[in-house]
Amino acid sequence: MQLSVGDDGLARPAWAASDPMLRDYYDREWGMPVRDETGLFERLSLEAFQSGLSWATILRKRPAFREAFAGFEADAVARLDEDDKARLMADAGIVRNRRKIDATIQNARATVALREAEGLPALIWSFQPDVTPLPASHADVPTQSRESIALSKELKRRGFAHVGPTTMFALMEAVGIVDTHLLGSHRRGSSGVWAADGSRVADAGGVSG
Template sequence: MHLIVGDDGRARPAWAATDPLLRDYYDGEWGMPVRDERGLFERLSLEAFQSGLSWATILRKRPAFRAAFAGFEADAVARFGEADTARLMADAGIVRNARKIAATIQNARATVALRESEGLAALIWSFQPEATPMPLTAADVPTQSAESIALSKELKRRGFAHVGPTTMFALMEAVGIVDTHLLGSHRRGTSGVWTADGRRADAGRAA
């Protein structure tokens, strides 16, 4: 069974059906649009830290990540130096990976630099596709797309690190740029960005 109906009568994918933390994240946050710089910088950072780990691990450490990285305020993280890196590497509450910590600081500086042009939010959302996947099963959900490959390439060009195409597709799923909720899930088409049948909710509004 690809969707599991909970005690509340709501259908969810298996990954979000049992662990209360993951269920609450799925019901209230995953796939909802995030359009502010801080929110996107946080999620970009957490997706990079998640690489090679379970998302549940990252969610459980999220409060510690926020405390360690100044609430993911890009200006503050951009000022981090060697002492901050040493502090982060000693912080058991987060994922202590030197490359990912360095990438987060580098990405904060790149985020600040982007304000001189379109800004992080506008850049990331400019890669929203015209259609979104229509998955019946977890196996139908892609791990990359033409847009995530292009976004990865553009972010790297702008000085970002640890932003590979798979990580960027996960980011796009998490912040509503694509809707990969399984067909039949109670969350399918609820973001206001996409309709349940995979069309952009803003299609035709300009007309």
């Protein structure tokens, strides 16, 4: 799967080339750095809900997810109880999977607990590798990495659920910890974290809580 040049003359991967919603997500959001707790908790949660489904399904439901889960504010989600779980299971706007709903609430509580240590943003970004892939085609993009395996293990140790290595690699792609934009894509190297040649940008900035 190679790049597709749109009617605007910009090269994108096939998955982002036709659906306007996916194209906008690719052009504006995917791979850009996310360093705040709420933003990372939201994306961690949505990647977990995406497991076994298409990302387009999750993206279309994101407004409903945000409403159902209090804007992914960890404190609010951590307070959800059995009545809230029943409400969520009845909400057709989201993915009604009890295991994933339970994991989201558990992960909110783990996120709150992390504030006593380094915090979720610092923990996740500490697994940024020294180099990022240089994929020429979709087949060259890995589905997990040494760092995503290590991040998965560490999050599980801290009380998180539904954070497998493949899900964590997808998270790392989505929030700029790695850059898997295909070589030649108009978005390659656009994050300010990675140069187009796969090297780290030295002054990419730290992590805010």
